[in-house]
Amino acid sequence: MGLHRTAYRFFLGIFFIALANPSIAQQKLNGMELPDVLTMNNGIKVTTARQWRNQRRPELLTFFKKEMYGQSPGKPVNMTFKVFDTDTKALGGKATRKQITVYFNGKADGPQMDILMYLPNQVKHKVPAIVGLNFDGNQSVNNDPAIKMSNSWMDKTKGVVNNRATEATRGVDAGQWPLEMILAKGYAVATVYRGDIDPDYDDGFKNGVQGLYPQLQNRGDNFATVAAWAWGLSRILDYLETDKAVDAKRVGVFGFSRLGKAAVWAGATDERFPLVISNESGAGGAKLFHYTGGERIRRLCTKFPHWFCGNFKKYMDQDSILPFDQHMVIALIAPRPVYIASAEGDTNSNPEAEFWGAKGADPVYRLLGTDGLPASSWPPVSTPVIGRIAYHVRPGGHNVTDYDWAQYLKFADRYLK
Known part of the structure; x- marks a missing residue:
C-alpha cells in the first residue's frame, strides 16, 4: 500500500507540473x-x-x-549608517579599518548589522571592493583585537558559548578571508555576519530583518532567509555608495556555501553588482x-x-x-x-x-x-x-x-x- 501511495504522489507531481506548464x-x-x-x-x-x-x-x-526565493523588500526608507571605528594603521599599517553599524529602520534599538571593512593603504584613489557575508562573526575574519565582537545568535561551534561568540572565535575563519592577499591587489573588503541579518535557524522569522516586513510573511512567497541575506548584501552596497574611499560601481559580491546561494541571488536581483x-x-x-x-x-x-x-x-x-x-x-x-x-x-x-x-x-x-x-x-x-x-x-x-x-x-x- 505504501508503494502505491508513493507512486501516486510521484505521478500527481508530474501531473501538477505538466498542468502548470503544458509545453516546456x-x-x-x-x-x-x-x-x-x-x-x-x-x-x-x-x-x-x-x-x-x-x-x-x-x-x-x-x-x-x-x-523559490520569496519576495524581498526594497531599500529601507529610514536606514542610517554610523561609522564607529576608523584606524588608518590596521594590519601593520597596510590597511585602514572601518566598522559601520547599519540601522535598518534608523533606530538604535531596531534591527541592525555591523560592517567590517578594510581599505588598502597603498592605493590613493577610490578602490574597487569585494563584499560578502561571513559565517561566524566579523571577529572570526581576522585576529585583529579591535574588531567588534558580534553579539548576535550563533551556532554552537568554534568557541561559541550559549549561542554567543567568545574571544576564542577571533580569527577562526581567517583562512577563508586572506585579507592581505586581497588588499595587496588593491581591493577593499567589506563583510557582515550572516546572523545580523537572519540567525539561520527555523524561528518563524521572528529574530531577523523579516520582523520589519510582516506583510511579507504568512504567505507562500514569504521573505525567507537566503533572500534576506541577499537583501543584506545590497544594504552593504548602499553604505559603500556613501563612502568616498570606494568606487561603488566596481563592487563584486562573494559568497561561500549557503552564503554563495545568497550571493548568486543578490547578483540576480541587484544589477548594481x-x-x-x-x-x-x-x-x-x-x-x-x-x-x-x-x-x-x-x-x-x-x-x-x-x-x-x-x-x-x-x-x-x-x-x-x-x-x-x-x-x-x-x-x-x-x-x-x-x-x-x-x-x-x-x-x-x-x-x-x-x-x-x-x-x-x-x-x-x-x-x-x-x-x-x-x-x-x-x-x-x-x-x-x-x-x-x-x-x-x-x-x-x-x-x-x-x-x-x-x-x-x-x-x-x-x-x-
Missing part, C-alpha cells in the same frame, strides 16, 4: 534536457537582447521570487537540480525549511522534472561576469552539476554578445576556464582556499579594473 521547451545539455532559458512561458523563443531584457528576464525574476563570485554554493546556488547527486530539494526544505519560501516545498521529490533550474538564476546575472567554483571532494554541492549550471546560462551570455563559458565539457581539476562566465574545480573539500581567491582576484582584475 527543452534545452539539451550533456545528455540532459533542461527547461530552456531562452523560451518564454508562452512558448515564444527569445532571439534578441531586447526580448531578454524586457520580457524573459522579468518573467524569470517574477517566477523565482514567487516559487558588476561581478558575482559563487564558491561551492550547491543546491539553490549554482548546482542543477536536474543533475543527479548532491543535495536535493527535499533536504533543503526539511533540514533548512527557512532558507526558501513556502511555495518551494511543493517541488520536493521532483528535482529531475522541474520546469525551472539554477541555470536560469545564473542567467539573470548576464551579461555581468560570474565566477562559479567547485571542490572535487564536495559531493554535497556536486561540482560537476555546478559546472553544468554555469554552462546552462551560456546561451543567454552569448545572446547578449559575450563569450559565456568557453568550455564544452567539465574541465580537469585546477584548470580554470575563463570567459564572461568562469569556472574551476580544485582538489579538496568544502572550503575557501588561497587558490580560490587567487583565481577570483585575477577575474576581478579582468572585469573590475
